[in-house]
Amino acid sequence: xxxxxxxxxxxxxxxxxxxxxxxxxxxxxxxxxxxxxxxxxxxxxxxxxxxxxxxxxxxxxxxxxxxxxxxxxxxxxxxxxxxxxxxxxxxxxxxxxxxxxxxxxxxxxxxxxxxxxxxxxxxxxxxxxxxxxxxxxxxxxxxxxxxxxxxxxxxxxxxxxxxxxxxxxxxxxxxxxxxxxxxxxxxxxxxxxxxxxxxxxxxxxxxxxxxxxxxxxxxxxxxxxxxxxxxxxxxxxxxxxxxxxxxxxxxxxxxxxxxxxxxxxxxxxxxxxxxxxxxxxxxxxxxxxxxxxxxxxxxxxxxxxxxxxxxxxxxxxxxxxxxxxxxxxxxxxxxxxxxxxxxxxxxxxxxxxxxxxxxxxxxxxxxxxxxxxxxxxxxxxx
Numbered sequence: 001x002x003x004x005x006x007x008x009x010x011x012x013x014x015x016x017x018x019x020x021x022x023x024x025x026x027x028x029x030x031x032x033x034x035x036x037x038x039x040x041x042x043x044x045x046x047x048x049x050x051x052x053x054x055x056x057x058x059x060x061x062x063x064x065x066x067x068x069x070x071x072x073x074x075x076x077x078x079x080x081x082x083x084x085x086x087x088x089x090x091x092x093x094x095x096x097x098x099x100x101x102x103x104x105x106x107x108x109x110x111x112x113x114x115x116x117x118x119x120x121x122x123x124x125x126x127x128x129x130x131x132x133x134x135x136x137x138x139x140x141x142x143x144x145x146x147x148x149x150x151x152x153x154x155x156x157x158x159x160x161x162x163x164x165x166x167x168x169x170x171x172x173x174x175x176x177x178x179x180x181x182x183x184x185x186x187x188x189x190x191x192x193x194x195x196x197x198x199x200x201x202x203x204x205x206x207x208x209x210x211x212x213x214x215x216x217x218x219x220x221x222x223x224x225x226x227x228x229x230x231x232x233x234x235x236x237x238x239x240x241x242x243x244x245x246x247x248x249x250x251x252x253x254x255x256x257x258x259x260x261x262x263x264x265x266x267x268x269x270x271x272x273x274x275x276x277x278x279x280x281x282x283x284x285x286x287x288x289x290x291x292x293x294x295x296x297x298x299x300x301x302x303x304x305x306x307x308x309x310x311x312x313x314x315x316x317x318x319x320x321x322x323x324x325x326x327x328x329x330x331x332x333x334x335x336x337x338x339x340x341x342x343x344x345x346x347x348x349x350x351x352x353x354x355x356x357x358x359x360x361x362x363x364x365x366x367x368x369x370x371x372x373x374x375x376x377x378x379x380x381x382x
Contacts, residue, residue, distance in 0.1 A: 005060050012057065013064035016042075017072075024074035031154070034079045034109030043083050044107045047091060052099075053107040066241035070248075078154060082106040082113035086159055089176075089230040093218040102157075102178070114152040116160035116179070116204060117227065119145060126161070126227065127171040131206065133162035135213065135220075140164070140177060142209045148356065152189045152202040155181050160211070161227050164220050174223035178215040179206075186210065195348040239286045239302055243279060246306070249346060250275055250313060256343070257320045271316050278309055297371035300363040307353040307360065314350035317343035 005013070023036060037043050044054025046062050057065065077083075087106055090099055105111035119129055131144025142162055152158065158179045165173025181187055186209040189202050218226040254272055257263040263272070282305050289298040318325035321343050340348065354360045368374040 005064065009058070009060045009064055012061045013068060016065045016068045020068060020072035020074060024072045026073045026075055028075050030075050030078040031109075031112070033075055034077070034112070036109070037079075038107055038109030041107075043079060043109055044087065044103075046084070047087055047103075049091060052103040063240050067244050070241045070244035078112055078151060079106065079109055081115055081151065081155075082111065082157075085115065085230055086113050089159075089226060090217065092229055093176075093226050095214075097214065098178075098217065111156045112151065112154055114149050114155035114158045114181075114204075116146040116149060116158045116162075118148045120147050127174075127224065129161055129163060129174065131160065131162040132166065133160075133164045133175060133177055133211065135164070138213050140175075140211045140213065140216075142177065142179060142206045142211060144206050146204045146206075148192070148201050149189075149204045150201045152181070152204050153191055157181060158204070159217070159230075160206075161223050164223075168221075171224035173221055174227070175220050176217045176223040176226040177211040178217065179209055179211045183209050195351065239289075239306070240283065242306065243283055243286065246279055246310060246313070249317075250279060252342060253313060253317045253320055253346075256317075260320060260322075262320045262322070268316065268319060271312070271319075275309065275313055275316065278305070282306055282309065297367045300358070300366045303358060304360060304363050307357075310350045310353045314343075314347035318347045 019040065019042075023040075028036075034043070038053065041053070041055040042065070044052060045057040045065055047054055047056060050056045083106055087103055090102060094102075102111070106113070116131075117126060117129075119131065121128065121130065129144075131142065131146065133140040133142045140162075142160060144162065146158075146160070149158070158181055160177045160179050161174055162177055163173055164175040167173070179187075181189075186207050188205040188207070190205070191202050194200065250272075254263070257268065257272065263269050282302070285305065286302060289302065325343055325347070358366075365377060369376055
């Protein structure tokens with residue numbers, strides 16, 4: 001497919017750029033910003049259906065919006081989990097009542113979501129979840145623990161993968177439930193402090209939390225199928241927007257190398273050139289994938305490419321700084337939270353890139369088994 005932007009796409013891009021220039025501000029309160037986006041119809045562009053308070057856009061227009069958003073001074077999104085993960089899943093598997101209840105508040109930026117998948121002993125092995133959901137008349141009682149739950153401290157709702165059949169094993173007997181987070185005494189959220197000093201994800205404990213029976217998506221026992229469908233929506237247009245941010249980070253690292261004179265080091269200079277070339281290659285690969293390559297391993301290949309690329313950029317960023325990259329601010333105190341400069345933050349944050357969203361090992365296993373047709377790894381293999 002010849003993936004290009006038409007005159008209509010460029011007009012759409014100009015509209016998006018103009019609106020963002022007039023409304024976006026990096027210090028905007030993130031929940032209020034979601035409502036601003038929703039009021040203007042910018043949430044839900046990729047949904048195949050309109051009528052929930054959203055406008056729809058073609059694939060190329062979605063790319064244009066994502067790129068312009070990344071270039072703008074707008075704050076990071078808080079509503080992307082509901083918009084880009086749950087909403088497409090409801091459109092594919094939800095009942096009319098579920099769509100009518102949950103899609104309009106997502107499109108309006110009024111309700112924020114988090115994802116209850118990973119557990120302490122079932123991270124990449126999603127089929128091993130131990131959180132249980134027991135039917136009690138018109139509702140389910142949920143007990144268990146989830147971890148690495150992004151934005152749970154701000155979320156109004158959580159979609160939870162839980163075991164509803166205690167006698168079933170692995171991916172059988174699981175259900176996909178929509179759970180309100182405002183249940184004091186039944187749901188506890190504990191922030192997890194990262195190396196960067198921030199806490200963007202959390203542990204979530206469910207102690208008899210309630211979910212309504214009509215809020216099971218896809219029917220009881222079909223949670224695995226629904227959960228896998230959701231993961232298929234996790235990467236796509238957002239990959240191209242991610243690369244715009246990467247390009248901005250690379251530009252800052254190159255500029256720092258030029259200003260410090262570190263660019264005169266031939267090894268470091270070769271590393272920067274490699275980063276530039278690989279970023280261009282990633283963009284072409286992403287465009288090819290969006291153009292309908294039909295490659296079942298494409299999302300895993302993309303994840304492997306950008307995660308390792310970003311880690312190498314973090315390493316280059318601190319090499320450009322030299323010894324200064326290991327030092328804190330002059331007024332640092334052990335009793336006060338430390339602050340990182342841009343290169344330190346990039347280096348530390350990118351350490352997690354090859355783990356979250358499916359580790360490198362998981363992505364390589366997917367490619368090996370689903371694309372290359374290699375034998376499955378033996379149970380218990382290290």
